[in-house]
Amino acid sequence: MANDKHRVALVTGGMGGLGEAICIKMAALGYSVVTTHSPGNTKANEWLSAMKAQGYNFKAYPCDVADWESTVACVKKVSEEVGPVDVLVNNAGITRDMTFKKMDKANWDAVMKTNLDSCFNMTKQVVDAMADRGWGRIINISSVNGQKGAFGQTNYSAAKAGMHGFTKALALEYARKGVTSNTISPGYIGTKMVMAIPKEVLDSKIIPQIPMGRLGKPEEVAGLVAYLASEEAAFLTGANIAINGGQHMF
Numbered sequence: 001m002a003n004d005k006h007r008v009a010l011v012t013g014g015m016g017g018l019g020e021a022i023c024i025k026m027a028a029l030g031y032s033v034v035t036t037h038s039p040g041n042t043k044a045n046e047w048l049s050a051m052k053a054q055g056y057n058f059k060a061y062p063c064d065v066a067d068w069e070s071t072v073a074c075v076k077k078v079s080e081e082v083g084p085v086d087v088l089v090n091n092a093g094i095t096r097d098m099t100f101k102k103m104d105k106a107n108w109d110a111v112m113k114t115n116l117d118s119c120f121n122m123t124k125q126v127v128d129a130m131a132d133r134g135w136g137r138i139i140n141i142s143s144v145n146g147q148k149g150a151f152g153q154t155n156y157s158a159a160k161a162g163m164h165g166f167t168k169a170l171a172l173e174y175a176r177k178g179v180t181s182n183t184i185s186p187g188y189i190g191t192k193m194v195m196a197i198p199k200e201v202l203d204s205k206i207i208p209q210i211p212m213g214r215l216g217k218p219e220e221v222a223g224l225v226a227y228l229a230s231e232e233a234a235f236l237t238g239a240n241i242a243i244n245g246g247q248h249m250f
Helices: 017-028 044-053 068-081 105-133 144-148 154-177 199-209 218-229
Strands: 008-011 032-037 059-062 087-090 136-141 179-186 240-243
Touching: 008 017, 008 068, 017 032, 017 044, 017 087, 017 218, 044 059, 059 068, 068 105, 087 105, 105 136, 105 154, 105 179, 136 154, 136 218, 144 154, 144 179, 144 240, 154 179, 179 218, 218 240
Parallel strands: 008 032, 008 087, 032 059, 087 136, 136 179, 179 240
Antiparallel strands: none
């Protein structure tokens, strides 16, 4: 899966957790890796320095993926300063969990805009240029809860399910142009966010749902991203690949 030519990979929400693992994996394969961070993130330079100390010369740009104008400006700057984007990983996402009875429009809108509208906003900036060059990869990070639903996550589950509908339609439109579009649906992965769940809840409620009896590793999902970005995955498009330790099969 080596990257046999200079290519640029843009990973949204790449600072920490799953996004960081994806950035590291793509860099190891020879991609020039760019990530986005929320405007006003005061720890962005700290993260870049920590990554540089490990040998990773990432670039990072402020971008509100939920805002059209922000994505236009961000991708324009990336193209000018790094190069045209060859691989887009739509990884940025948020949660605003509560029962539907308590759900208000603000929390519905926030999740839909950040988790679903962002796919349109970011993909729109890069996909036609990919098609013009005859090569590109759109990889959307969804969730097992977009497949099976989850109590208290009507907003999140709807947005993550919507990502796959977007993926399939996009795949049909760009299949003949050398651009693939696929979704990855992780289960519970051992990121800082998941590990912040109280241990008794993990041990009694979450782990028992997973036939493998453990959380997934960010590196395992990153490896799947790397495959979808590779030359070997050129015939794979419109798929939703579950990576959840057997928690949900369909």
